[in-house]
Amino acid sequence: MNSPILLQPDETFILNVGPQHPATHGVLRVKMEMSGEYIVEAETVIGYIHRMHEKMGELKTYPQFLMNLSRMDYLGALGYSHGHVLLIEKASGIEVPERAEYIRAIMVELNRVASHLFWFGAFVMDLGGFSPLMYALQDREHILDMLEGVTGSRLTYCYFRFGGLYNDVDDDFISAARRFIPRMRKSLKKYHALVTGNIIFRKRLEGIAPLSQEMCRKYGASSAVARGSGINFDVRKNEPYSVYPEFDFDVPVFHECDSLARYNVRMEEIEQSLRIIEQGLDKLPDGPIMPEKKPKLIKPPPGDYYQAVETARGSFGIRLVSDGGKTPYRLKLRSPTYSNMHLFDEACRGMMIMDALAFMGSLDLVIPEIDR
């Protein structure tokens, strides 16, 4: 009836975490070689929901591809669309009205806050605390309602157009956003009291999974993963785009290199995003949201173009090789989570499984964005 379990000579066993596992938040599979509770070797296996977005980019015309970008990262979709429209505008020389750029920045920052809130809840849930997720989702709900009123959708937006926006913001949105900022600041205080100050929470993160700066650079990590290891890199500051130079905000950098530092960076980023939204609402100029002169058919001149943006998950790059046709010759999407995830294989060696999965939570992985 029972066949004996054969152990390998070195007495390790393979634990297949995923593709369906509560900790991986999607269809990511991690093949772990375990020695008891310790991880000897880990290998991340991706590609379960590969949807060929890059190939679709080559087959579809430029406007047809607009909606694909928000299907990459369903939590912070607007940042990706932003990169795409900025690139095509740069390539085809389309002028964007100032009001449109301001609204774009406000929307992207709101979306970043929503994304970080969801990450916060899911991360604490990875650590076994379920309630903060519910609080975070409630705050996120306000953002989604606001965005729904303007963009028409709640998750996979197709709001940005080449040269401007699909819809102008109304007074309802502006007053809702103004009400939201103090409410969110109050919630942040509550989160810090409930979660950040909790001794169990701190003990599980302090000093766990140290990532050196060399390792972050080797794998091309960005976002809170790099900034938690003391690398002061934010595309919004280092390669400014859109109207970000107009805003006064800080890039939170922590030098502890551990999971708690990554957590602190993201929580501080929520505060900085709120500052940007506040300034954006104050400075919001009047004017059109679409340019007066816009080519009927978008055909960028032959050439090689690149645009990087800072999304909620890190530095997202999009490269376009155009041959002057209606569709791109090649469209490459550089997804930040893909780089951040590959740290995991090397960094989790010798860790216990529960620390490793907490570490994975701190990387903020969104699997559809890795697989594209």
Place this chain on the structure above:
Amino acid sequence: MRLTLLNVIVAVVIAIGFAALNAAYLVWAERRGAARIQRRPGPNINGPFGLLQPPLDGIKLMAKQLTIPGGADKVLFIAAPVLAMFPAIMSFVTIPFSETIVAKNMNVGVLMIFAFASMGGMSLVFAGWSSRNKYAMMSSVRAVSQAVAYEIPMLITTITVVMISGSMDLMEIVRQQSGSILHWNIFPLLGNSHNILMPMSFLIFFTCTLAETNRAPFDLGEAESELVAGFHTEYGSMGFGLFFMGEYANIVIGSCMTTILFLGGWNAPLPFLGFIPGVFWFLLKLYLLIATFIWIRWTFPRTTIYGLLNLSWKILIPLSLFNLLFTAGLIKVF
């Protein structure tokens, strides 16, 4: 009270009824409590306030097929959920709810309850080992080290109380604490020991009860974010149902013991409140403790396995040993 056959049957039926009713309705209470903490309604569709939810859940679980994974050890696989529920029900037999309401009082009641409580750990080991699942296996290994680590400070603390009372009889322990709140073992200023360290012992005992019953923040056996569902990953149907009910029955037993050993059992907190029946005070204390269990579960994240063992071996065991010696000294002095 003479032990006739009728007496025994009535006692056992009441014990099982109380245990099952508590287990079923604590699930409901926990879900409503969690919902209240998380600002959502919780189960409120079936019956008034969702009160029909537990029986309906039970019917659903019983109607499902019990699947046994290939290569599992069938006998142990089936025995494990029964082992989870049975010790808790047995322990109810000797719990005194008031001066008169007790199924069968024994002069070694404390010993009996701890003997049965340690069988609870066995069910986790059997379940994890017989499922032939790696997650379940890891969970049961954790459960063993956790049970070993937490039964020691729990027993040492209990010995402290037994030394103060001079009896292993649960009713005798409660009678010793009669008077007012200052006679209870949690803060015995007017009691016969005058031990100012007893609040610490109470906290140690309460922490150990949390760990013994595998409740958050010590629910490492079923850490859902890393071990999927821990030892009951492979269980469906009523096998899972028994584990679930066993957990709540164990919570009730743990809270009963805390009430009896530290909170004065059925005694009223102030002497002039003595006209209210003792069973009211007992149930009040019991359910306040259980509410604390639920509150803690939905507030704290989970600890790590090494954090848990460090807490036990480096803090709880030395502290409880120290209090044992301190109490012994105080008893000698007074």
